[in-house]
Amino acid sequence: MRIAVDAFGGDNAPLAVLKGAEMAVRELGVSILLTGDEQKIKECAEENKISLEGMEILHTEEVFDMHTAPTELIKSQKNTSLALAMKAAADGDADAVVSAGSTGAIIVGATFIIKRIKGVKRPALGTVVPGKNRRFMIMDVGANAECRPEMLQQFGIMSSVYLKNVEGVENPEIALLNIGTEDTKGDTLRLEAYKLLQESPINFVGNVEARDVPKGVCDAVITDGFTGNITLKLYEGVAGTLMKMIKEMFMSTLKTKIAALLAKKKMYSLKSMFDYSAIGGAPVLGVKKPVIKAHGSSNAVAIKNAIRQAAICAETKICETMADGMAQIQSADEKE
Amino acid sequence: MRIAVDAFGGDNAPLAVLKGAEMAVRELGVSILLTGDEQKIKECAEENKISLEGMEILHTEEVFDMHTAPTELIKSQKNTSLALAMKAAADGDADAVVSAGSTGAIIVGATFIIKRIKGVKRPALGTVVPGKNRRFMIMDVGANAECRPEMLQQFGIMSSVYLKNVEGVENPEIALLNIGTEDTKGDTLRLEAYKLLQESPINFVGNVEARDVPKGVCDAVITDGFTGNITLKLYEGVAGTLMKMIKEMFMSTLKTKIAALLAKKKMYSLKSMFDYSAIGGAPVLGVKKPVIKAHGSSNAVAIKNAIRQAAICAETKICETMADGMAQIQSADEKE
Numbered sequence: 264m265r266i267a268v269d270a271f272g273g274d275n276a277p278l279a280v281l282k283g284a285e286m287a288v289r290e291l292g293v294s295i296l297l298t299g300d301e302q303k304i305k306e307c308a309e310e311n312k313i314s315l316e317g318m319e320i321l322h323t324e325e326v327f328d329m330h331t332a333p334t335e336l337i338k339s340q341k342n343t344s345l346a347l348a349m350k351a352a353a354d355g356d357a358d359a360v361v362s363a364g365s366t367g368a369i370i371v372g373a374t375f376i377i378k379r380i381k382g383v384k385r386p387a388l389g390t391v392v393p394g395k396n397r398r399f400m401i402m403d404v405g406a407n408a409e410c411r412p413e414m415l416q417q418f419g420i421m422s423s424v425y426l427k428n429v430e431g432v433e434n435p436e437i438a439l440l441n442i443g444t445e446d447t448k449g450d451t452l453r454l455e456a457y458k459l460l461q462e463s464p465i466n467f468v469g470n471v472e473a474r475d476v477p478k479g480v481c482d483a484v485i486t487d488g489f490t491g492n493i494t495l496k497l498y499e500g501v502a503g504t505l506m507k508m509i510k511e512m513f514m515s516t517l518k519t520k521i522a523a524l525l526a527k528k529k530m531y532s533l534k535s536m537f538d539y540s541a542i543g544g545a546p547v548l549g550v551k552k553p554v555i556k557a558h559g560s561s562n563a564v565a566i567k568n569a570i571r572q573a574a575i576c577a578e579t580k581i582c583e584t585m586a587d588g589m590a591q592i593q594s595a596d597e598k599e
Numbered sequence: 600m601r602i603a604v605d606a607f608g609g610d611n612a613p614l615a616v617l618k619g620a621e622m623a624v625r626e627l628g629v630s631i632l633l634t635g636d637e638q639k640i641k642e643c644a645e646e647n648k649i650s651l652e653g654m655e656i657l658h659t660e661e662v663f664d665m666h667t668a669p670t671e672l673i674k675s676q677k678n679t680s681l682a683l684a685m686k687a688a689a690d691g692d693a694d695a696v697v698s699a700g701s702t703g704a705i706i707v708g709a710t711f712i713i714k715r716i717k718g719v720k721r722p723a724l725g726t727v728v729p730g731k732n733r734r735f736m737i738m739d740v741g742a743n744a745e746c747r748p749e750m751l752q753q754f755g756i757m758s759s760v761y762l763k764n765v766e767g768v769e770n771p772e773i774a775l776l777n778i779g780t781e782d783t784k785g786d787t788l789r790l791e792a793y794k795l796l797q798e799s800p801i802n803f804v805g806n807v808e809a810r811d812v813p814k815g816v817c818d819a820v821i822t823d824g825f826t827g828n829i830t831l832k833l834y835e836g837v838a839g840t841l842m843k844m845i846k847e848m849f850m851s852t853l854k855t856k857i858a859a860l861l862a863k864k865k866m867y868s869l870k871s872m873f874d875y876s877a878i879g880g881a882p883v884l885g886v887k888k889p890v891i892k893a894h895g896s897s898n899a900v901a902i903k904n905a906i907r908q909a910a911i912c913a914e915t916k917i918c919e920t921m922a923d924g925m926a927q928i929q930s931a932d933e934k935e
Binding site: 394395405408409440442449450451453472473474475476477478488489490492493494495496497498499500501502503504505506507508509512513515516518519521522523524525526529530533 | 730731741744745776778785786787789808809810811812813814824825826828829830831832833834835836837838839840841842843844845848849851852854855857858859860861862865866869
């Protein structure tokens with residue numbers, strides 16, 4: 264098992280990436296193909312006493328420029344550390360890819376370098392987030408700002424396969440994010456997607472309202488990339504703002520400071536429930552090799568967890584299962 | 600000043616409505632036109648020792664059936680308490696309308712009974728919600744699941760007029776909800792709406808990301824009714840779920856129970872910041888008379904606050920100001 268890791272993706276690269284990769288080699292027994300400037304990688308490893316055992320370096324001095332359009336990845340930026348990681352997976356030199364770099368560029372690389380699974384209209388980005396009763400996936404969280412009903416249907420199928428294989432969820436409950444629970448609710452996109460999801464070989468449980476999403480009432484929340492991105496960021500934003508306000512409240516008087524001391528441990532475990540780094544990265548689903556987008560601000564633990572996700576995806580042959588799933592709905596369509 | 604109040608709208612009607620109306624008469628000095636079953640209203644008032652002074656009753660036994668389509672309000676349901684309240688405002692028998700009934704039916708009534716302001720493409724529903732640094736309005740929160748760019752432009756103008764007149768915000772900062780802050784971000788709808796908002800006679804401050812929304816970084820968040828509805832409900836949902844989890848955390852051990860006692864007062868004020876009933880109802884903007892949709896689960900205080908909002912809207916002649924605003928952008932369009 265070899266995972267290609269973009270050593271120069273993310274706010275804390277290359278240090279956090281190297282540390283995370285080191286942890287992954289040691290704890291998970293995977294081997295790593297680092298892409299990026301060999302000298303800088305070696306210097307950073309030496310300075311920080313990071314062992315590069317179990318890692319190979321694919322050298323390039325170029326790093327994807329976040330100020331260019333994502334599509335530049337396959338044009339002016341095709342020799343960047345991100346593009347090379349994608350290419351390694353496409354060519355069979357790696358079993359999966361991990362990067363904390365530009366989301367848009369990762370989608371472009373996955374789609375045009377690794378390429379789509381036959382029948383997949385558009386690859387999409389899923390993210391698993393914490394909920395009161397269970398974790399759940401939101402998909403798509405930003406790969407496709409504009410969606411057609413068939414795309415939402417495929418997101419449902421792909422998230423179901425992912426959740427079964429990687430998260431170990433039996434018979435995942437897939438729901439459509441909508442402005443009401445009745446099947447007559449929503450815009451044209453939702454009305455048509457509802458019908459298609461109902462006909463799909465998944466456990467479709469109908470519409471879910473945004474109000475109920477945080478409770479964890481289903482395993483996947485299916486939506487277009489625009490709404491999904493808003494949903495994910497608002498989820499993060501409200502939880503973060505509220506936690507900050509609670510912290511300020513605890514620090515406001517002597518009484519509340521004592522309260523904070525008493526509740527510290529429990530508050531901490533509540534806060535860690537909303538800690539994304541423990542959950543890992545966002546899978547790009549619908550392409551021929553597993554691609555995990557780690558959060559831009561990933562620390563070493565987050566990188567390690569993203570590598571673990573990538574390894575599980577590769578091990579359980581999730582892309583092959585997804586290809587089978589796609590072939591099934593296609594042959595069903597053809598019979599009609 | 601006379602406000603038409605649908606006595607049979609909402610989960611707690613007519614009791615909460617009558618109590619709220621009584622408070623409004625006493626505290627705000629407005630007079631109320633109650634629509635609904637006269638006998639039931641009088642019985643409920645007597646049983647609960649509610650004074651009907653300052654109120655007149657417009658009798659009808661019919662109540663809008665929540666299971667019919669909203670458009671039925673102007674067909675089979677045109678003699679319901681909701682439709683009569685709308686008609687009273689349309690005919691000049693009342694200066695504004697308040698109802699805690701069906702959102703869809705209220706939009707239909709506002710649009711087709713009270714009628715649109717000249718130039719307004721679609722009336723929309725705004726809601727003011729709490730943020731860390733300031734309250735802000737989200738608009739549209741559900742009147743229009745499908746929107747065109749010109750509609751988002753008008754939502755920006757209408758929310759600006761409302762915030763100035765009713766909330767007393769000087770030079771309101773109007774932002775477009777989007778998946779990035781750069782003006783190149785978003786779907787076609789956002790890209791075009793951005794340009795139109797920029798050309799509008801308002802203080803347009805650009806795109807706002809969902810992550811920053813809870814901080815209260817602007818006075819109005821402009822979006823389509825689908826996304827707005829998701830945003831509002833998720834906002835409520837995440838805050839509610841998190842508060843519930845914190846409460847459970849506080850109740851979990853002896854130590855945390857003591858902490859809860861110490862932090863009680865401060866926690867309560869934090870919680871009340873997220874209490875919608877204090878803020879009031881959602882205005883339907885773009886129609887010829889002020890219409891306030893109170894939350895379905897409104898208690899008496901929420902009803903009173905919705906009546907206050909309606910009274911301020913009528914007093915400050917917000918609909919007239921909005922008509923002037925619309926005439927301005929229209930004449931600007933014609934000159935081009």
